[in-house]
Amino acid sequence: MGLPPATSMVSMAETVIDVADLRCRYGDFEAVRGVDFEVRRGELFALLGTNGAGKTTTMETLEGLRAPFGGTVRVLGLDPFRERAALRSRTGIMLQDSGFPADLTAREMVALWGVTSGRRATEDVLARLDLQHRRDVRIKQLSGGERRRLDLALAVLGRPELLFLDEPTTGLDPESRQRTWDVVRGLLAEGTTVVLTTHYLEEAESLAHRLAILHEGLVAVSGTLVDVLAAQPARIEFDLPDRLDVTALPMLAGDVVHRPTGRVEVRTGELQDDLAVLLAWAGREGLRLGRIRAHHASLEDVFHNARTGREVVAA
Numbered sequence: 001m002g003l004p005p006a007t008s009m010v011s012m013a014e015t016v017i018d019v020a021d022l023r024c025r026y027g028d029f030e031a032v033r034g035v036d037f038e039v040r041r042g043e044l045f046a047l048l049g050t051n052g053a054g055k056t057t058t059m060e061t062l063e064g065l066r067a068p069f070g071g072t073v074r075v076l077g078l079d080p081f082r083e084r085a086a087l088r089s090r091t092g093i094m095l096q097d098s099g100f101p102a103d104l105t106a107r108e109m110v111a112l113w114g115v116t117s118g119r120r121a122t123e124d125v126l127a128r129l130d131l132q133h134r135r136d137v138r139i140k141q142l143s144g145g146e147r148r149r150l151d152l153a154l155a156v157l158g159r160p161e162l163l164f165l166d167e168p169t170t171g172l173d174p175e176s177r178q179r180t181w182d183v184v185r186g187l188l189a190e191g192t193t194v195v196l197t198t199h200y201l202e203e204a205e206s207l208a209h210r211l212a213i214l215h216e217g218l219v220a221v222s223g224t225l226v227d228v229l230a231a232q233p234a235r236i237e238f239d240l241p242d243r244l245d246v247t248a249l250p251m252l253a254g255d256v257v258h259r260p261t262g263r264v265e266v267r268t269g270e271l272q273d274d275l276a277v278l279l280a281w282a283g284r285e286g287l288r289l290g291r292i293r294a295h296h297a298s299l300e301d302v303f304h305n306a307r308t309g310r311e312v313v314a315a
């Protein structure tokens with residue numbers, strides 16, 4: 001008997017987090033209303049959503065900080081609320097606001113965290129996060145970006161199997177954000193599984209393998225990044241010459257919208273064919289289509305459609 005084909009080996013990847021029909025309440029208010037998703041070993045799963053969609057509530061449930069009102073949650077095969085102690089040494093958590101003692105130095109904080117988390121440092125995490133030169137500075141004297149990097153250093157202390165990152169780059173300048181992404185990519189390359197929440201869609205687009213977009217307590221969109229983007233129409237945009245209107249355009253597979261600015265937008269599942277038809281037409285007619293752009297959907301398009309409940313045209 002031979003090995004299974006590569007595709008089925010991928011689909012057999014171990015499930016690290018399994019969430020089924022998760023429901024969470026604050027009093028009578030149901031903040032999470034039946035959410036399902038799974039996270040596989042070694043991938044980065046991005047939990048995205050509008051304000052108040054239920055991301056933090058879901059993350060806190062995965063981290064074992066709150067019990068679900070309904071449904072089931074398994075993290076590394078365990079119930080995160082009831083078996084939190086067993087999960088503690090295997091998971092790293094970077095909260096939005098860590099609230100560490102301001103008078104401790106970065107080095108003291110790492111030592112303290114090693115004891116309280118049960119995850120002993122196997123390398124100098126301060127060096128990994130480029131904080132080596134700031135090791136003897138008190139937390140209150142670190143810059144906002146340095147503090148965020150210290151939060152990440154503590155979360156990755158002892159190389160946990162599973163890492164929760166709650167908006168890890170909020171407030172960071174572009175260079176610090178890139179540095180954080182590089183650290184996360186390094187952790188993924190070492191086999192760490194990561195669950196990320198972020199409001200920066202380019203962050204998710206750059207790092208995520210799989211994602212879910214929550215909206216008003218429900219999953220609006222989920223799947224691999226590649227599949228989610230491929231399910232959205234691509235776009236062609238250009239300025240139509242003044243003397244023309246859209247009735248002059250050749251027949252296209254996509255939907256055509258003519259903006260008051262004169263800009264034409266074609267939303268299409270047939271990007272290459274529609275672009276070829278348009279360019280051939282412009283060539284024949286001797287027209288210049290100003291500022292022409294053709295691009296596949298971005299996560300921002302997906303997010304916008306999820307928020308507005310706009311129907312997705314399959315590519």
Ligand SMILES: Nc1ncnc2c1ncn2[C@@H]1O[C@H](COP(=O)(O)OP(=O)(O)OP(=O)(O)O)[C@@H](O)[C@H]1O
Nearest residue numbers: 026029031032049050051052053054055056057058
């Ligand atoms: N302690 C609480 N008591 C009552 N309602 C709450 C509480 N915490 C959150 N909520 C409500 O539950 C819903 C989900 O909140 P949650 O913080 O999980 O959303 P979120 O997706 O993380 O939002 P954001 O992106 O704004 O941080 C929101 O309507 C919020 O107002």
